[in-house]
Amino acid sequence: ALCERDKVKFTVHTKTTLSSFQKPEYSVQRQHEDFIWLHDTIVETEEYAGLIIPPAPPKPDFEGPREKMHKLGEGESSMTKEEYAKMKQELEAEYLAVFKKTVQVHEVFLQRLSSHPMFRKDRNFQIFLEYDQDLTVRRKNAKEMFGGFFKNMVKSADEVLISGVKEVDEFFEQEKNFLLDYSSKIKDATAKAEKMTRSHKNVADDYNHISGALNNIAADNNTAFKKHLEKCAEVFEKLRKVEDRMASDQELKLTELLRYYTRDIQAAKDLLYRRARALADYENSNKALDKARLKGKDVAQAEENQKQCLQKFDKLSESGKKELTSFKARRVVAFRKNLIEMTELEIKHAKVRRLKCYVYHYMFIRQCSGILI
Amino acid sequence: MSGGCGRNPPPFPDDEDQERAELDTQVLDSDEDDEDDEGEDIFTGARSKAITPTSAPDEGDIFSEEGSYVRSDVHHTTNGLHSDEELDLFTEATVELTLTNTTSQGRREIIGPTVSACNTTHVPNSILKPSIVTKTMEELKEEESGDQFELNIAVTNPEKIGDGMNAYMSYKVSTQTTLPMFLNKTFSVRRRFSDFLGLYEKISAKHSLVVGKEFLMLTLVGKEDSSSAEFVEKRRAALERYLQRVVAHPSLLQDPDVREFLERDELPRAVNTQALSGPGLLKMINRVSDAVNKMTIKINESDNWFESKLQEVENEEQLLRRLHAAVDSLVNHRKELCSNTVVFSKSVAMLGSVEENSALSRALSQLAEVEDKMEQLHQQQAFSDFFILAELLADYVRLLGAVRCCFEQRMKVWQRLQEAQSTLQKKREAEAKLLWANKPEKLQQAKDDINEWESKVSQYERDFERVTCTVRKEVLRFEKEKARDFKQHIVKYLESLLHTQHRLVKCWEAFLPEAKAIA
Numbered sequence: 001a002l003c004e005r006d007k008v009k010f011t012v013h014t015k016t017t018l019s020s021f022q023k024p025e026y027s028v029q030r031q032h033e034d035f036i037w038l039h040d041t042i043v044e045t046e047e048y049a050g051l052i053i054p055p056a057p058p059k060p061d062f063e064g065p066r067e068k069m070h071k072l073g074e075g076e077s078s079m080t081k082e083e084y085a086k087m088k089q090e091l092e093a094e095y096l097a098v099f100k101k102t103v104q105v106h107e108v109f110l111q112r113l114s115s116h117p118m119f120r121k122d123r124n125f126q127i128f129l130e131y132d133q134d135l136t137v138r139r140k141n142a143k144e145m146f147g148g149f150f151k152n153m154v155k156s157a158d159e160v161l162i163s164g165v166k167e168v169d170e171f172f173e174q175e176k177n178f179l180l181d182y183s184s185k186i187k188d189a190t191a192k193a194e195k196m197t198r199s200h201k202n203v204a205d206d207y208n209h210i211s212g213a214l215n216n217i218a219a220d221n222n223t224a225f226k227k228h229l230e231k232c233a234e235v236f237e238k239l240r241k242v243e244d245r246m247a248s249d250q251e252l253k254l255t256e257l258l259r260y261y262t263r264d265i266q267a268a269k270d271l272l273y274r275r276a277r278a279l280a281d282y283e284n285s286n287k288a289l290d291k292a293r294l295k296g297k298d299v300a301q302a303e304e305n306q307k308q309c310l311q312k313f314d315k316l317s318e319s320g321k322k323e324l325t326s327f328k329a330r331r332v333v334a335f336r337k338n339l340i341e342m343t344e345l346e347i348k349h350a351k352v353r354r355l356k357c358y359v360y361h362y363m364f365i366r367q368c369s370g371i372l373i
Numbered sequence: 374m375s376g377g378c379g380r381n382p383p384p385f386p387d388d389e390d391q392e393r394a395e396l397d398t399q400v401l402d403s404d405e406d407d408e409d410d411e412g413e414d415i416f417t418g419a420r421s422k423a424i425t426p427t428s429a430p431d432e433g434d435i436f437s438e439e440g441s442y443v444r445s446d447v448h449h450t451t452n453g454l455h456s457d458e459e460l461d462l463f464t465e466a467t468v469e470l471t472l473t474n475t476t477s478q479g480r481r482e483i484i485g486p487t488v489s490a491c492n493t494t495h496v497p498n499s500i501l502k503p504s505i506v507t508k509t510m511e512e513l514k515e516e517e518s519g520d521q522f523e524l525n526i527a528v529t530n531p532e533k534i535g536d537g538m539n540a541y542m543s544y545k546v547s548t549q550t551t552l553p554m555f556l557n558k559t560f561s562v563r564r565r566f567s568d569f570l571g572l573y574e575k576i577s578a579k580h581s582l583v584v585g586k587e588f589l590m591l592t593l594v595g596k597e598d599s600s601s602a603e604f605v606e607k608r609r610a611a612l613e614r615y616l617q618r619v620v621a622h623p624s625l626l627q628d629p630d631v632r633e634f635l636e637r638d639e640l641p642r643a644v645n646t647q648a649l650s651g652p653g654l655l656k657m658i659n660r661v662s663d664a665v666n667k668m669t670i671k672i673n674e675s676d677n678w679f680e681s682k683l684q685e686v687e688n689e690e691q692l693l694r695r696l697h698a699a700v701d702s703l704v705n706h707r708k709e710l711c712s713n714t715v716v717f718s719k720s721v722a723m724l725g726s727v728e729e730n731s732a733l734s735r736a737l738s739q740l741a742e743v744e745d746k747m748e749q750l751h752q753q754q755a756f757s758d759f760f761i762l763a764e765l766l767a768d769y770v771r772l773l774g775a776v777r778c779c780f781e782q783r784m785k786v787w788q789r790l791q792e793a794q795s796t797l798q799k800k801r802e803a804e805a806k807l808l809w810a811n812k813p814e815k816l817q818q819a820k821d822d823i824n825e826w827e828s829k830v831s832q833y834e835r836d837f838e839r840v841t842c843t844v845r846k847e848v849l850r851f852e853k854e855k856a857r858d859f860k861q862h863i864v865k866y867l868e869s870l871l872h873t874q875h876r877l878v879k880c881w882e883a884f885l886p887e888a889k890a891i892a
């Protein structure tokens with residue numbers, strides 16, 4: 001699927017050879033809320049309880065750049081035209097970066113759905129891709145929101161209970177421990193990475209201000225020294241660009257990676273939770289069966305119930321194992337790819353920066369010796 | 374070649390400079406054109422154009438011996454050949470130093486036979502790496518002015534002497550010089566802070582119109598925790614800058630007090646420095662700057678030089694303040710980046726320890742190490758941001774204030790002259806009245822008065838002339854000094870940036886194979 005963008009609408013472009021689709025190619029407009037709807041319906045589908053459901057993409061967040069744009073507009077009168085133009089340019093770049101990120105995230109969501117043998121057959125998924133009218137998705141009204149919130153609370157309470165449930169299967173026991181630990185660590189790492197990236201951007205911003213201030217001084221000065229100052233301003237300007245790019249690349253590759261996997265780990269944990277829930281249900285049904293047998297009433301029903309619970313549990317366990325194993329592999333691959341890409345980008349940018357420093361340094365020496373002041 | 378350079382050809386062999394200029398513009402152009410900034414491209418582009426200079430035979434000789442002035446070690450042996458090999462110059466950290474060495478040597482050769490065996494020890498500076506290049510610039514300056522003296526001062530080695538209440542920091546002041554007026558070529562003494570204050574007191578009494586004598590340690594007086602390492606370092610650096618500025622001024626250098634300060638083993642303990650340290654000093658300096666702000670006297674100038682200069686100085690001071698604020702912000706943000714990086718590094722290490730896949734786990738802990746190294750680099754960079762740029766700017770903001778002080782003093786002299794002139798006028802009128810009223814006994818007195826005031830007036834006129842001349846000379850000298858100082862510092866700063874960048878590249882390059890090894 002290809003995603004393009006127009007305001008808060010996404011254009012989802014699908015090419016397919018699957019027979020279940022009517023046409024080989026589709027292009028529809030979707031909004032963020034539609035993605036959420038799709039995600040939620042899949043979560044609520046009982047059948048998929050044994051699968052790791054790809055996490056929903058986060059809401060596109062343009063607050064940051066929008067606020068800055070606003071501030072810039074207010075402060076326009078207090079800076080020079082060049083400074084204003086530069087800052088505007090920088091803000092536009094930031095806007096673009098956020099845009100790219102959000103497109104990527106939505107795209108990844110759909111791609112995971114489509115590459116999974118079960119999900120791609122999902123009816124709702126097909127509708128999502130095919131239906132060429134607006135999916136007038138009913139937004140969750142207040143009651144549903146509250147219901148959802150409550151469910152989450154119950155879930156976390158249950159999680160505590162569930163982690164106390166004795167685990168028979170070694171594999172799942174290991175997974176549970178690993179996931180719980182990993183989840184907290186990765187959340188932490190994500191937060192720290194975000195802070196680091198922000199500091200990086202601040203440094204780049206400062207370069208911009210320094211460059212502006214130097215230009216101001218140069219404008220006032222009319223000795224040969226002026227050229228030095230202008231060159232110096234140029235140095236900082238160029239440094240800023242590189243610094244900025246380094247920071248956003250780092251963000252895209254590293255921080256985004258960490259963010260995404262925080263969510264993914266959560267989805268894996270959800271799977272474990274559902275399975276544990278099923279286990280608990282099974283155990284409850286066992287107890288109910290025993291009770292029924294004691295009372296001699298509704299035995300057949302209780303037996304049926306128990307059988308069903310067992311089935312469900314087994315199914316979940318089986319598919320869960322598969323999913324978690326492939327999840328591991330997926331994670332390693334993703335980390336590898338992103339780390340390599342990030343490193344390569346960092347090297348590239350750092351080399352550029354180094355080269356520029358070199359050139360300017362050399363130039364300055366030349367200039368200094370060449371000018372009699 | 375685009376005419377973008379517009380530099381005055383220096384007194385070097387012209388060809389070579391033209392070509393150098395050409396190199397620069399071309400490098401610049403390729404720099405600007407290349408939006409996508411492939412480092413390698415720019416480099417090769419520049420390199421191929423750089424070859425032209427070395428193809429000239431005489432330069433070829435110089436450069437083949439010492440390495441071309443373009444950054445390539447390979448040119449060493451090629452004697453002007455076009456080297457086609459893929460130069461990854463940057464893999465060798467040592468090459469950079471080679472460059473600076475060869476550059477300076479190259480320069481000296483070019484300067485010609487006037488350079489005798491100069492004492493080329495450079496300022497031993499505990500923060501900044503000895504930069505041979507800046508030394509070269511200084512040498513050039515000396516050559517141009519015809520002098521061949523050198524005077525390098527360093528303030529190093531702060532040591533705590535004594536205990537408790539009477540403890541103080543003692544600094545080593547080392548001087549290296551070829552000036553004949555000193556007894557030795559190299560010598561050092563130990564001084565403490567109050568000695569510096571004492572020197573300041575003596576100088577400021579005698580040289581009221583010198584800019585640069587100012588004791589510019591406003592921030593270091595009183596407020597900060599005086600035992601922290603950072604504080605000691607800041608103070609040491611500031612004392613060093615102070616002394617360097619003092620000896621850079623020709624008339625201060627001649628002053629016996631300065632010489633005594635540098636040479637004499639034991640200085641009598643400066644008394645009355647209590648008034649000068651701490652809040653006393655602060656108050657005094659603030660008073661001066663306040664007074665300067667209230668300058669409202671208008672002098673009838675024959676030329677506008679003083680007026681426009683004053684305006685210039687005031688503007689520049691404002692702009693420098695703003696620049697200083699920006700650099701300060703940079704220092705702070707970089708420090709922030711340092712701490713965030715460290716925290717992140719720890720977090721990644723934790724993640725790596727939890728990770729099941731062993732290759733990924735190893736890679737993550739490597740990443741943590743890389744981030745750690747980056748933090749050190751950032752720390753260093755912040756350090757040089759501060760000491761090279763921020764302190765320089767702070768000093769100059771205050772120095773500009775001192776320049777305004779000079780103007781103020783000139784105005785005071787002028788005012789005195791005006792007052793004397795009006796008094797003379799009054800005396801003359803009084804005499805006229807007496808003549809008219811015909812009181813001969815008072816007449817003599819009046820005549821005496823007039824004579825007295827006439828001589829005063831001419832004295833003050835001469836004073837004013839002298840002060841005007843001095844201030845003008847001083848301001849010009851100061852501006853020259855300032856330009857030179859700024860240039861030196863910019864070069865130093867770029868050098869520090871360069872070093873940091875280089876290490877950074879190495880860090881990431883070391884990590885890449887680890888990342889690739891994740892299976």
